[in-house]
Amino acid sequence: MNAPVKIETTLKDWETDQEVRWCPGCGDYAILKAVQRTLPQLGADPKNTVFISGIGCSSRFPYYVESYGFHTIHGRAPAFATGAKLANPDLDIWLVTGDGDGLSIGGNHLMHVLRRNVNMQIMLFNNEIYGLTKGQASPTSREGTKSPSTPIGSYDHPARPAAFALGAGARFVGRGFDVSKHLPDVLKAAHAHKGAAFIEIFQNCIVYNKDVFHDFAAPKGAEDQQLWLENGKPMLFAKDTKGITLNREKLCLEVVDVVDGDWESAGVIVHDVTNRSIAHMLVEMPFGPFPMALGVLYDDPRPTFEDAVIAERAKASEGKDANLAKLLGKGQTWTVSGTAQDPV
């Protein structure tokens, strides 16, 4: 990607003339606003910005952003985005998917776009339910979720999007939630990361799965259950009265009390966004005994897929003449001239 030219825009410039069709009160509105607020701060250029989505409530997103947009088919957005990025690496691609789209029907593509490390921002709106099809249990629904398809309660074990992403080889894993004022910061960090940046965004489906994240994502009063991670800063939460430490014997994380702000003597560890082992622990950290890890959990770039493809194409083309006539006449040929036939 060429050094992008920063463009001055306002939130209004990123709004389309289309009527937004999410349910009133849906968490998607907040995410849309957060994105539209973030884009001007990034200096993003509408003509080079592309929102690509699959199918589901979240995937209506591109219609509402004044940029290029492609609303594709269920689960396959990562594959479309990969093709578009390889065709034009200068495009700034934002992928919009959900827990059903990205982890159920599209789990395979999500895995591969992450392991290949195609440079784009992947926003997975996790509401733990199928909204657009009227409320069936999704792969992230908690065990026991009652829904039209699971009237007695679901019994399959939920997938963890951030753990899935990291396991698939993601080099950036971030987390936020719809109404969080920090969400734009996570989006900005994801955008700054060169490579596939995965962001799990907890999103409140007020119709089919209302307030399932209330314990840590309520607009007010849940702050103590949020662990906002910052690189180089101690892992503190609950107004710095608690922190996360590493039990070096059991190799696991633990919550410790922090007295009078003395986190060092409490053994609270400092967040290093490039520490993959700790990142694995953070994405697996169960909510309840632990706070919800939010912010940038992991950020350690490595070469992107499109750069590798371009480099390979250049290497393969080196010293070669792209002459179609020569290509067609390649291999073992012979010439017919009158009656004589000679190999050439």
Place this chain on the structure above:
Amino acid sequence: MATAATAPENGLPATPESVVVRFAGDSGDGMQLTGGQFTLSTALAGNDLATFPDFPAEIRAPQGTLFGVSAFQINFGSREINTAGDAPDVLVAMNPAALKVNLAALKPGGLIIADTGAFTKRNLDKAKYDANPLEDDSLAQFDVLAFDISEKTIEAVKPFGLGNKDALRSKNMWTLGLALWMFDRPREPIHDWLKAKFKSKPDIADANIAALDAGHAYGETAELAGPLKQLHVDPVPSAPGLYRTVTGAEAVSLGLVAGAQLAELPMFFGGYPITPASAILHHLARLKEFGVTTFQAEDEIAAVCAAIGASYAGQLGVTSSSGPGIALKTEAIGLGIMTELPLVIVNSQRGGPSTGLPTKTEQSDLYQAVYGRNGDAPMPVIAASSPSDAFEVAIEACRIAVEYMTPVMLLTDGYIANAAEPWKVPDPSTFTPFPAKFLDKPNAVDDEGGETFLPYKRDEKGARPWVKPGTPGLMHRIGGIEKHELTGNIDYSPDNHQRMTDLRKGKVEGIAVPDQEVCLGETSGKLAVVGWGSTFGPIHRAVDNCRRAGLDVSHIHVRHIWPLPANLGELLRGFDHVLVPEMNTGQFKTVLRDQFLVDAEPLTKTSGQPFQIAELEAAIGKYFDGIEGNEGGQVAVNDDQLPSPQGGAE
């Protein structure tokens, strides 16, 4: 079919017009390689030719077994060759299983060359022979030349210090050497090829060359009584120019590269390994200097989706697969139709349904190509009739995709993909370019007289504009939801869906397709044999033979399956009968009946093998039973020769 040009004596004449040779052995015996090199020497000798590689789906089937037999058939001659030949004149059998599997095909009086060294008790057991057929009289109706090729190969490569196992790997080259002698061919091109192939292992190259030379010398010096004699097949007169051999997979790849150049677009190829389509991915992966990006996706779906994504971003998206993979791509193809983006989908058809017969040929994906999508989803479909024809057809697919902003399906099949034939190398400067046009400014005027952009405003061809993301001022959103006929915004209204359905249908039906020509015979008469795809060869030869016998029969071969040529209905109505031979249960026949209300009659075969000329002659003969012109029995009705309607004839 060895047609006698001079008087026959004990099998083949000394100067036959055409000869069919089948090399058969174990999967590990290198028969495809042997056949490939024999093909090259045949091409260099100036003969016309057609080949038929026939190999098992297993990579290394257990040695010596019946299901592990791999064969390569070549028909070559001093006249135009249309098929790989009905029945071999010569069968090279490298082991008992190869003999058993291929014997039924051999022409009565044909020549068997067998390696006695491989006819061991163990191999005979594996081939389920109770007795050694070379030693009893079960092969009495054939000429048999049996000698210990294994031993002679070991002897020939002895100086190179190879173990017996490695030495025996050169058996195929010894056999090829004998075949080269038999048909009076130079060895040098094969020497050169071996040296290049084993560049880093000169010992192996030398051993193979020694084996080849020994096989050749054996033919030259051995006092061979009877069956083995040298034959000379004259060159076929052909138009002056540069020639090469080409397989369908190569021709498709080259055609796609040419098509992308003519469209002035980089090509993005999304593929996923599948038999028999993978060869296209392999060829294109080596052509990156032509602006080709190949992407081996995680699955068939991602392959097509990435190709559509690339088309969306302004390249020529291409994907390729075979039936099962095409089934997986279908939903995405529908999106390509809905968003009206260019896309070329190559379907190298194989036997189905489901996994079916991965390495065998069939034409049974025609319904899938024409009708196989949810919703009213019209898509142009074109079919290649031979390996070399696939080049032109691939260019045509690119042209339609770019000019009409639509996915296009190109049908080939396992036979075309793998078979080789001589190809007069075309001159690219004679091709007509069709440069893609990208819209980069507003294309309409709004109510207030200001400039505006309508993503679905159509041109005279019915195509919407192609706008690359990155174009200033033309930001817009597309997707699979029904959209307004001009703005492209989501629009579910009843009238709009009716109009959009009509527009999509009208666009594809309006594609300019050349009028159908009759490729052999008159434009009206008693019988038209109508084919499509790889049945071209056998139909053409059978119709030619029948016409020489005085029958009023014409051959019509259709390239544009959808939309069909506008004159085709009228043309077919000019014949009393329409016979449609297909390697399926009658799919094109149904399309013809539906589109033109003509009484198209099916001739079907689903054995995984191409039609034989004799089968078609028999079917044609049926229409002329007792009619003047059918005396003499050239094409007399013989029901035994007809493939069974249920298939499974072989």
